[in-house]
Amino acid sequence: MESVKLLNQSQVSEFILMGLTSLQDIELLLFALFSVIYLATVLGNLFIIVSVFTPNLNTPMYFLLGNLSFVDMTLASFATPKMIVNLVKNQKTISFAGCFTQIFLLHLLGGAEMILLVSMAFDRYVAICKPLHYMIIMNKKVCVLLVATSWLSGLLHAALQLPFVVNLPFCGPNMVDSIFCDLPLVSKLACTDTYLVQIVIIANSGMISMSSFLILLISYSFILITIRSHYSTGQSKARSTLTAHITVVMIFFGPCIFIYVWPFSNHSLDKFLAVFYTIVTPILNPIIYTLQNKEMKTAMRKLWRVFVNSRKYT
Numbered sequence: 001m002e003s004v005k006l007l008n009q010s011q012v013s014e015f016i017l018m019g020l021t022s023l024q025d026i027e028l029l030l031f032a033l034f035s036v037i038y039l040a041t042v043l044g045n046l047f048i049i050v051s052v053f054t055p056n057l058n059t060p061m062y063f064l065l066g067n068l069s070f071v072d073m074t075l076a077s078f079a080t081p082k083m084i085v086n087l088v089k090n091q092k093t094i095s096f097a098g099c100f101t102q103i104f105l106l107h108l109l110g111g112a113e114m115i116l117l118v119s120m121a122f123d124r125y126v127a128i129c130k131p132l133h134y135m136i137i138m139n140k141k142v143c144v145l146l147v148a149t150s151w152l153s154g155l156l157h158a159a160l161q162l163p164f165v166v167n168l169p170f171c172g173p174n175m176v177d178s179i180f181c182d183l184p185l186v187s188k189l190a191c192t193d194t195y196l197v198q199i200v201i202i203a204n205s206g207m208i209s210m211s212s213f214l215i216l217l218i219s220y221s222f223i224l225i226t227i228r229s230h231y232s233t234g235q236s237k238a239r240s241t242l243t244a245h246i247t248v249v250m251i252f253f254g255p256c257i258f259i260y261v262w263p264f265s266n267h268s269l270d271k272f273l274a275v276f277y278t279i280v281t282p283i284l285n286p287i288i289y290t291l292q293n294k295e296m297k298t299a300m301r302k303l304w305r306v307f308v309n310s311r312k313y314t
């Protein structure tokens, strides 16, 4: 009897996103804070994307940076607006399809971002360790190939693990204790043994974050060693670009590795870590690249002037 009843109500039609807190005052505060951050993220990244098309910034590094900004902007947009609206709504529901769309987009964009960060490390490696061959190695074709590879990897990464979760039986409860739907939390709600799914998540998400991180760590170590041994003074520009890259890498990968290499350990912490890679990282690139980078600042100043002048004459 029990099992028949279970089968009958086997699919929940929607999930409830519990968010970061249930205290209303804090929710209002977060609403204001996240709204401002989100707006700044979109504007900042848009500004980078537009700047990158100005002639001065027509180098492989900025080509990749422009694409990273695009990924960042979408990574900030696939779940955060809904999360912000949910902060002031009583019904914090998300449809079954919406929930799995979020999972798919998170892994598509997250995977693309990881491989793009690896591509940017490769670009810096060639620029600093093989400077004479830079323009030959990093030609237009290679740049486009790197961007295409990152999107393809993200797509594969997302498409390979989604089927394992979307077919699980969900018969309630349907409370997702986070700000958006993600694999570990949602699969935990399935009313069946999810051992296989856990293995898939660790093998796929855990592996891609861990291996990208290790590759990045090794390539940046190489670069740092090269800088130290070849250039004694000057080189502050190279070093500041590198510091920027390494900061982004740490802040993005730290939480990812924590969540996916041990996906079923500590759930109450996961939702706070999720803030790092959907809200903090996407705004970090604009901040870091505009504050630390002279070329970028010049390009932005020029753009701003064009913008102001165009308004004068209209």
Ligand SMILES: *[C@@H]1O[C@H](CO)[C@@H](O)[C@H](O)[C@H]1NC(C)=O
Residues within 6 Å of the ligand: 049, 052, 062, 063, 064, 065, 066, 067, 070, 143, 144, 145, 147, 148
């Ligand atoms: C991103 O990559 C595509 C193709 O690989 C390229 O056409 C585009 O200009 C790049 N975008 C930015 C903002 O640089």
